[in-house]
Amino acid sequence: MNEFIRTRLLDNNAALVQMLGLCPLLAVSNTAINALGMGLATIVVVVVTNLLVSLIRPITKKEIRIPLFVLLIASVVTTLEMMMNAYFHQLYLTLGIFIPLIVTNCLIMARAEAFASKNAWLISVKDGFFVGLGFALVMFVIGIMREVIGQGTLFSQAHLLFGQWGHFIELTLFPNYDGFLLAILPPGAFFALAILVAIKNKRDMKIKASHTTIVSHD
Amino acid sequence: MSDQAESKPINKPSNKWLLPIILSLMTLFTSGLLMLSNHLTADKIAAIKLANKLASLQRLIPNELIDNDLLADAQMIYEPIKLGHRQEETLYLGKTNGRLTFMAIPVIARDGYSGDIELLVGVKVGGDDGGQITTVEIIAHKETPGLGDLIEPEKSDWIQQFPSKSLGSPPENQWKVKKDQGTFHQITAATITPRAVVSAIKQALLYHRQYLDDEVSES
Numbered sequence: 370m371n372e373f374i375r376t377r378l379l380d381n382n383a384a385l386v387q388m389l390g391l392c393p394l395l396a397v398s399n400t401a402i403n404a405l406g407m408g409l410a411t412i413v414v415v416v417v418t419n420l421l422v423s424l425i426r427p428i429t430k431k432e433i434r435i436p437l438f439v440l441l442i443a444s445v446v447t448t449l450e451m452m453m454n455a456y457f458h459q460l461y462l463t464l465g466i467f468i469p470l471i472v473t474n475c476l477i478m479a480r481a482e483a484f485a486s487k488n489a490w491l492i493s494v495k496d497g498f499f500v501g502l503g504f505a506l507v508m509f510v511i512g513i514m515r516e517v518i519g520q521g522t523l524f525s526q527a528h529l530l531f532g533q534w535g536h537f538i539e540l541t542l543f544p545n546y547d548g549f550l551l552a553i554l555p556p557g558a559f560f561a562l563a564i565l566v567a568i569k570n571k572r573d574m575k576i577k578a579s580h581t582t583i584v585s586h587d
Numbered sequence: 588m589s590d591q592a593e594s595k596p597i598n599k600p601s602n603k604w605l606l607p608i609i610l611s612l613m614t615l616f617t618s619g620l621l622m623l624s625n626h627l628t629a630d631k632i633a634a635i636k637l638a639n640k641l642a643s644l645q646r647l648i649p650n651e652l653i654d655n656d657l658l659a660d661a662q663m664i665y666e667p668i669k670l671g672h673r674q675e676e677t678l679y680l681g682k683t684n685g686r687l688t689f690m691a692i693p694v695i696a697r698d699g700y701s702g703d704i705e706l707l708v709g710v711k712v713g714g715d716d717g718g719q720i721t722t723v724e725i726i727a728h729k730e731t732p733g734l735g736d737l738i739e740p741e742k743s744d745w746i747q748q749f750p751s752k753s754l755g756s757p758p759e760n761q762w763k764v765k766k767d768q769g770t771f772h773q774i775t776a777a778t779i780t781p782r783a784v785v786s787a788i789k790q791a792l793l794y795h796r797q798y799l800d801d802e803v804s805e806s
Contacts, residue, residue, distance in 0.1 A: 428609050430601040437613055444617035448624040455628035458635050526742065550776045553734065 377499035383476045384507040384562070385569045390476035394508055395558035397467045399519070402527050404512025406464050407471075408505025410449065412498065415477050417445050419497030422485040429486060438481045446472045463529045476504055511561040519553035521546030643724045644679060647709030648689040653681035664693075669794055671695035671787065673703070687712050687802075689721065692794055696787035700779045702729040704738070708791035712799065718753040723788055735780035745774055745781070754792045762789040 383389045398404040421441050450468045453461040480500055485493040517523055521543035527535035551557050644657055663675045681689030690712055696704040709721035723746055730736050737743040763769025764781050773781045
């Protein structure tokens with residue numbers, strides 16, 4: 370994996386390291402499918418806004434760049450909401466009020482300001498895709514953790530996202546499971562995120578330690 | 588990250604006349620984008636909404652059992668106290684040979700966990716099974732995902748316990764969730780939502796009874 374992709378997916382992951390976009394990350398990760406749907410929508414938004422922000426660089430002046438980005442992001446999200454309502458109505462019903470909330474995801478503003486406003490359109494699209502993917506993956510993993518622990522199921526309601534054949538991947542892992550409410554409620558989201566951040570930090574420390582040993586041997 | 592890779596040289600302040608022009612142009616552009624996407628999707632969204640409404644009306648009032656046009660014979664009612672309405676709502680009346688045989692009563696539970704829960708309650712009128720619920724449709728709600736939203740038929744079969752119940756069966760004072768010594772199952776860990784829905788359905792049945800009483804006294 371090259372450096373560009375690895376920083377975005379892992380080393381400087383938007384959710385695990387930069388702690389951006391915690392609102393949707395924590396709110397909609399109660400099941401794997403909700404998390405996946407929201408993650409995909411976020412990828413689309415960050416790719417499109419990065420593209421547009423990059424394209425308007427010639428007329429972007431530093432005094433008004435923030436309102437310009439806000440305008441663009443808000444219209445892209447609203448457009449996406451209308452498109453989903455028309456063409457993916459079931460998914461729209463599930464994700465419901467969280468679609469407009471993509472606007473509040475600071476990840477999108479952060480990529481517009483930090484990357485797309487300074488780079489050409491193609492690389493900005495790539496940046497948006499991989500940063501969004503990194504975010505979506507973390508969200509998906511948190512969704513899996515919370516759903517398995519909280520409800521004892523996996524990919525429940527997958528048909529809302531994948532249509533009829535989604536029923537085949539809906540699994541009940543523990544029949545007659547009473548559920549563990551804490552995992553479904555917001556605190557569960559914080560715990561799941563904390564566990565992932567801890568694992569990530571542990572890995573970083575290991576890598577760092579192995580690097581220093583090599584250096585000291587030299 | 589390589590964000591700083593291509594940092595801009597610090598610009599001198601921009602021409603102050605240019606800034607509002609750029610902002611206005613951008614506003615025009617984004618408004619155009621929104622108009623376009625609204626234009627492209629509005630018909631489709633309206634069609635989906637109408638189809639959903641007709642499908643849910645079909646479940647509330649089976650089309651083959653009536654001979655009138657539901658949408659044409661609908662009445663606007665406003666019952667803020669009895670049915671929790673915040674504005675005029677549509678009461679659907681199903682008729683057979685001009686006689687009232689079904690009602691679909693709009694009711695709003697204001698005491699849900701978060702925000703209003705909008706319901707349509709289908710009730711049979713007259714005959715042996717008069718007063719029985721045909722089905723209950725959840726029109727809109729904002730209950731907690733994973734908990735309160737188990738009232739949705741796609742997510743659990745909780746709402747399926749109401750069809751063919753009436754004010755006599757279970758008895759009127761039993762129209763509560765089990766936790767409140769009533770008849771109806773609740774949802775584990777979410778009592779407030781089922782409590783609100785059960786009480787709203789009861790209100791709809793009471794309204795149905797009163798509506799018929801009024802009709803008799805009028806004629």
